[in-house]
Amino acid sequence: MSTDPINGGSVQRAARLVATIPAPLEAGSADAPVLLHTGGRRLVVQRADTELALLDPASGDLVRFPAPWPRDLGTVTVSPSGDVAVFAGLHAVRAVDVSGATRWEVRHACWADECPEMHEDFAEYADDRGEDGEHEYPDSGSAAFSADGKLLWAHVRGPLAGDGEDVESDEFWLVLDAADGRVLARTGTGTVASGSFHTVPPDPAQMGLSIGEGEEGSPALWGRLDGGVLSVRKVDDETVLLDVSPSGRHLLATDVQQDALYLHAADDGAILRDLDADPAVPPYPQEGRVYWDFEAAFIDETTVVAGTSGSDAGYGPGRHWLVGTADMALRARISYPEPVCGPVRSAGEGAWYTVSEDRTAVLVWELAQEG
Template sequence: MTIAHPVATVAAPVDPASADAPQVLHWPGRSLLVQRGDTELVALDLDAAAAGGRLAEVRFPAPWQRRFGSVTVSPEGEAAVFAGVHAVRSREATGATRWEVRHGCWEGESSHRHTSFAEYADDADHCYADGGSAAVSADGKLVWAHVRGPLGDDVEAEPDQELWLVLDAADGRVLGRADTMTVASGSEHTPHPDPAQMGLSVGEGEEGSPVLWGRWDGQRLTAEQFDVERILLAVSPSGRHLLTVPLGQESLSLHRVGDGSALRELDARGTVTAYPGNTGRNRVCWDYEAAFVNEDTVVAGTSASEAPNGTAHHWLVDVHGMTLRGEISYPFPVSGPPRSAGDGTWYTVSEDRTCLHLWRPSDEG
């Protein structure tokens, strides 16, 4: 059994009644706690928290309410990038807009455009629009964004075409673009330690869940589809391997980044122990989130299938053989899946979403 050693507990900076749960964004040598509230995004320096120092806090005024999109932050915390229904916008903590890239509206089957959020702020349909996402590269110089075309006055994009963009983080210039050939209800980026590479999971509802891998050579963006029914969970610290789970959550798979080929997998059934009281009607399955602790080990959970029991179980997996090392023991009960925090750590969020706990493995018995 592996003992989880507490690294730090950080209070959520925004009241959970009016905010999303806190989460961690991390890049090599850098990690931030971010929390999106109704009117602002807050970023805290987690490296300072792990060292026991004072937390540096940055607050970014939001250009629209949180139900109208997603958000990310640059590694140094100097800019927030809001991926909205009609535009991707970069903002500074002062509230000043660095740049904005307008694109086709995510609401409805037919592509249309807006010049501002005010045009649909009170429209109920736009509250439940489909959406894309954005991520900032490890060096902070690029923004990768999944959007619906066309862009601004662009005539290149076909109607309802979805695009993957590489943008200059400083001024928002479109450096590269690729057709994702997807029909998204939502998406999520998974950064790679190499700024010129990025992963993208696109949820298409009942139609599938493509995993795309992007490469930027300085002149051209290429996007390769690795799988159509899996979700990308994490990238290993070296950047050589990917971890995925299928929509049915029955197995964890390790893939080679170079070509996306599956190297080995670990089935949940017959491997992890069902929660007490499970009669067999509720199958045990892996969560949609997991974390590389290092190049050799992964922390994965089965918390979603254990929800009726109210207790989350997490497991340490050896990726060389995709074998189970054993269950992780915590000093107190945790909730939800383990999520990657970088630098050999993972995190959990308290059930009431008021704090975030950072962990690293201790002695194994």
């Protein structure tokens, strides 16, 4: 460790580069690469308008899933086995194999605000995405596989295709059989989402969901499937889930203003401890308000790596911090052997990752051995 008073906690802790994984697609024509991890396996996925590329870093195998619609229309995830991609689009949640063939599809009400149609295909609104079109700036939901890959959790706009007229137009959180798309359970969320994302715990019967409602709010939900019944508890309002601990017992979250990190108990959502960015993190000269990033990672049950790269931008290099959750205290600033940018994200197995500034590589890190 080394001391550095201006950069926090008076202590720095070194990170070690575990792997540099080249992004599978050209940065100029695709979203930034994302590393998914489950069961000790890591997969790098990257979305372009016409395809989703999936790279297995361990084997070097690269597969490409043809995309059913452009990348700005919804979100995508892949199964832990890497053989199925699920696209959560404007009008449907669709599972496809590597040939692009549809394995199953759950159609739902369109995410475009003013659209009353129950679409059957993207072609129905492909030409309605220009200026003043109903589908120009649509809202979206999301989907995620359970840790064992047997369930698919999806946040959609209702009603679903096939629902009767008595079903209210609500947003739904669905639990689907990942093999065939059967709806096993669902519940209304009572939200008006502009977007959402899932947080995957180790227990396949549980899942987290963060819903952004623009100026309306940002509720975080925790779902549990038990005996075919989906029970949902609100973790908190104005909250964004960041990660879940390796045991699944603790949740890490921040508020929408990004003022503090919160450690929640997963079983009842209670706030156990919190850490305000101010005064814990010393600002750069002229920086003003310091705030946490919307990304962070548990590296073990009692240790988190979190960043302030967003508030640091323009004042100095983005900084990442080691936080102890036993007392929610800043332990050290992470020091890297080379420049890094952006927030930290979980890579599993005690590691975290960053994306290179030019979005051409995923960099996997872990704490270096002390001494």
